[in-house]
Amino acid sequence: xxxxxxxxxxxxxxxxxxxxxxxxxxxxxxxxxxxxxxxxxxxxxxxxxxxxxxxxxxxxxxxxxxxxxxxxxxxxxxxxxxxxxxxxxxxxxxxxxxxxxxxxxxxxxxxxxxxxxxxxxxxxxxxxxxxxxxxxxxxxxxxxxxxxxxxxxxxxxxx
Amino acid sequence: xxxxxxxxxxxxxxxxxxxxxxxxxxxxxxxxxxxxxxxxxxxxxxxxxxxxxxxxxxxxxxxxxxxxxxxxxxxxxxxxxxxxxxxxxxxxxxxxxxxxxxxxxxxxxxxxxxxxxxxxxxxxxxxxxxxxxxxxxxxxxxxxxxxxxxxxxxxxxxx
DNA sequence: ACTAACTCCTTGACGTGTCAAGTTATTCCA
DNA sequence: TGGAATAACTTGACACGTCAAGGAGTTAGT
Numbered sequence: 001x002x003x004x005x006x007x008x009x010x011x012x013x014x015x016x017x018x019x020x021x022x023x024x025x026x027x028x029x030x031x032x033x034x035x036x037x038x039x040x041x042x043x044x045x046x047x048x049x050x051x052x053x054x055x056x057x058x059x060x061x062x063x064x065x066x067x068x069x070x071x072x073x074x075x076x077x078x079x080x081x082x083x084x085x086x087x088x089x090x091x092x093x094x095x096x097x098x099x100x101x102x103x104x105x106x107x108x109x110x111x112x113x114x115x116x117x118x119x120x121x122x123x124x125x126x127x128x129x130x131x132x133x134x135x136x137x138x139x140x141x142x143x144x145x146x147x148x149x150x151x152x153x154x155x156x157x158x159x
Numbered sequence: 160x161x162x163x164x165x166x167x168x169x170x171x172x173x174x175x176x177x178x179x180x181x182x183x184x185x186x187x188x189x190x191x192x193x194x195x196x197x198x199x200x201x202x203x204x205x206x207x208x209x210x211x212x213x214x215x216x217x218x219x220x221x222x223x224x225x226x227x228x229x230x231x232x233x234x235x236x237x238x239x240x241x242x243x244x245x246x247x248x249x250x251x252x253x254x255x256x257x258x259x260x261x262x263x264x265x266x267x268x269x270x271x272x273x274x275x276x277x278x279x280x281x282x283x284x285x286x287x288x289x290x291x292x293x294x295x296x297x298x299x300x301x302x303x304x305x306x307x308x309x310x311x312x313x314x315x316x317x318x
Numbered sequence: 319a320c321t322a323a324c325t326c327c328t329t330g331a332c333g334t335g336t337c338a339a340g341t342t343a344t345t346c347c348a
Numbered sequence: 349t350g351g352a353a354t355a356a357c358t359t360g361a362c363a364c365g366t367c368a369a370g371g372a373g374t375t376a377g378t
Contacts, residue, residue: 007277016301016304018180022181025307026181058356070357072334075335098356118165124307125303134170228366230327250326
């Protein structure tokens with residue numbers, strides 16, 4: 001690889017900040033959720049379903065909404081289904097597909113945990129930023145996220 | 160928990176962006192490093208050591224610099240030591256402590272992988288931001304990261 | 319000087335994430 | 349109308365991350 005595009009000073013600061021947040025704040029957030037018998041993955045899944053029309057989504061769409069691989073979704077779904085928080089049924093219109101539906105108990109669990117979760121996020125992340133800084137952060141992250149979500153060709157471009 | 164501090168619109172956008180980046184970009188970055196027999200953790204450890212005076216650091220300081228728990232550092236260090244990239248020796252001044260030293264082969268491995276790694280980071284993150292956006296991102300992330308690093312009392316505040 | 323508390327680090331067990339492979343169903347196209 | 353290519357999802361194996369527990373050394377209180 002000739003002539004690497006090294007990170008400049010700003011990029012290095014941003015990158016190190018991202019690493020610090022991920023390695024320090026996320027485990028803490030996960031710990032709170034675990035105290036309520038949920039994993040962060042589970043929480044994200046429940047949120048996505050709760051925002052879907054009729055609390056129902058196809059598994060592929062769900063995986064995309066939760067930024068998960070099909071495999072990972074499949075593995076983590078088991079707990080939610082076994083516990084009755086989510087029901088999975090075959091899609092009548094496409095024999096390959098399945099739909100996940102958030103049950104009332106599942107929604108109840110989500111609503112019980114949500115206040116603790118958002119408190120963590122506020123305490124660990126946003127309590128350190130004023131409104132202007134938060135807006136700038138949102139703008140930048142949304143741009144990157146949009147690129148990653150809408151252009152999967154950025155991913156796995158290996159030969 | 161009474162009266163939860165729900166995320167406002169900006170905060171929600173920022174948070175979702177963060178989740179998308181972590182779940183989509185990071186696995187991709189990790190994949191590249193794995194192709195070179197390294198984990199992201201390993202890479203971070205090597206970087207921290209390469210920036211230390213004499214390429215040497217106490218394990219506690221190293222864990223902090225790499226945002227790792229002592230346990231995680233210990234586990235991941237094994238590979239690096241077995242392979243000869245890093246040497247661990249007891250600290251002469253404190254019988255409890257140990258020092259990690261980056262060897263020439265370890266440095267060589269880091270330098271061989273670094274160009275591929277930064278290319279990933281540029282492609283996945285910074286290629287989607289102009290200079291102003293990058294600066295704003297760096298400012299915000301640095302504030303949060305500094306708070307998390309300097310005030311560990313934010314972590315584990317459970318009763 | 320003795321012991322309790324603390325720090326530094328390691329280990330083992332268990333649950334999660336990832337990858338590769340496999341199953342079943344649909345689409346494409348010749 | 350076949351048959352290959354593609355899509356949706358599942359499974360099993362293996363490696364990583366986390367937690368709780370523990371060994372060894374140092375500090376501090378009395």
